Amino acid sequence: MRYSADAQDLLAWYDRHARVMPWRVSPTDRAAGIRPDPYAVWLSEVMLQQTTVAAVRDYFRxxxxRWPGIRDLAAAEDAEVMGEWAGLGYYARARNLLKCARVVANDLNGRFPDTYDGLLALPGIGPYTAAAISSIAFDRAETVLDGNVERVMARLHDIHDPLPGSKPLLKEKAAALTPSVRPGDYAQAVMDLGATICTPKSPACGICPWRDPCAARAEGTAADLPRKMPKKAKPTRYGIVYLGRRADGAWLMERRPDKGLLGGMLGWPGTDWGEHVADTPPCPANWQDLGTEVRHTFTHFHLILTVKVADLPLGQSAGNGFFVEKTDFRPSDLPTVMRKAFDLARTA
Known part of the structure; x- marks a missing residue:
């Protein structure tokens, strides 16, 4: 039974300082026999991919x-789930969320697999998420490696090889510390350590439970780690969105294709995004340029959108889109970039 002194020190720290989260079972409750809900662990881990805890809390609640269990979510309408996800970003996660929920509900009798390999076979679950769920929900001794853990391992072992090339070495170091006793608590503890003590800037080394064995602290290099390869400059793309409102208050809208950026999300008709943009409105109308722009940054590029608005007659054809009645329109169902355009048009 592997249970190193370092793991003991970290777990003792976690027992006192564990963050309180709506999806987490506290170490005290786990010790009393209360087990995590795999549905809650899975949902939170998918939401937390490339997203902060602060941003996820309200979405999770x-x-x-609205959908308290996996069968409830599996039975939900796609548009309702995509609308509830709006603003959280990385919308492929929401599409995969529904695919995974339906596989678990329909093919696995509503029960998540309790092993890494079984979880990895599900839609939208990659190596990190499979390790996190199997560890946190099922107490499997899997190695969890997110950005926080990478930073902790790089500093603990004073590893100067830059990311992403150093990932295999960092995972090897993390695996050597992962205990077979309380692996779920340990996984959350090491992530908490990176989020609250071993932070990217100004790490609080003086109160860290691993300050003594930390090689980077001894060498005075902690603040410089982990090293990363220089990022490439992001290109800028351009586009136009058209906000047309019918005389009865209905909005002309479209739903983006399932595949691609903002896939499956509600939005405004618009042009393709690229270096050069042709003005191609969705229907004939007196389209007016607001004279202002929407600026938004995605993972791989910056986007600048021109916003054009028009009043449409009652008999206007929707073309490739559809009209959303005034009473059914909820700005909160829009992804952030589309909501920015709406906010500009509303205040113009």
Whole structure:
């Protein structure tokens, strides 16, 4: 039974300082025999991919209030789930969320696999998420390696090889520390350590439970780690969105294709995004340029959108889009970039 002194020190720290999260079972409750809900662990881990805890909390609460179990989510309408996800970003996660929920509900009798390999076979679950769920929900001794853990391992072992090339070495170091006793608590503990003590800037080394064995602290290099390869400059793309409102208050809208950026999300008709843009409105109308721009940054590029608005007659054809009645339109269902355009048009 592997249970190193370092793991013991970290777990003792976690027992006192564990963050309180709506999806987490506290170490005290786990010790009393209360087990995590795999549905809650899975949902939170998918939401937390490339997203902060602060941003996820309210989304998690809304999702679990509306769809308290995996069968509830599996039975939900796609548009309702995509609308509830709006603003959280990385919308492929929401599409995969529904695919995974339906596989678990329909093919696995509503029960998540309790092993890394079984979880990895599900839609939208990659190596990190499979390790996190199997560890946190099922107490499997899997190695969890997110950005926080990478930073902790790089500093603990004073590893100067830059990311992403150093990932295999960092995972090897993390695996050597992962205990077979309380692996779920340990996984959350090492992530908490990176999020609250071993932070990217100004790490609080003086109060760290691993300050003594930390090689980077001894060498005075902690603040410089982990090293990363220089990022390439992001290109800028351009586009036009058209906000047309019918005389009865209905909005002309479209739903983006399932594949691609903002896939499956509600939005405004618009041009393709690229270096050069042709003005191609969705229907004939007196389209007026607001004279202002929407600026938004995605993972791989910056986007600048020109916003054009028009009043449309009652008999206007929707073309390739559709009209959303005034009473059914919810700006909160829009992804952030589309909501920015709406906010500009509303205040113009």
């Amino acid at each position: 809304r999702f679990t209030a």
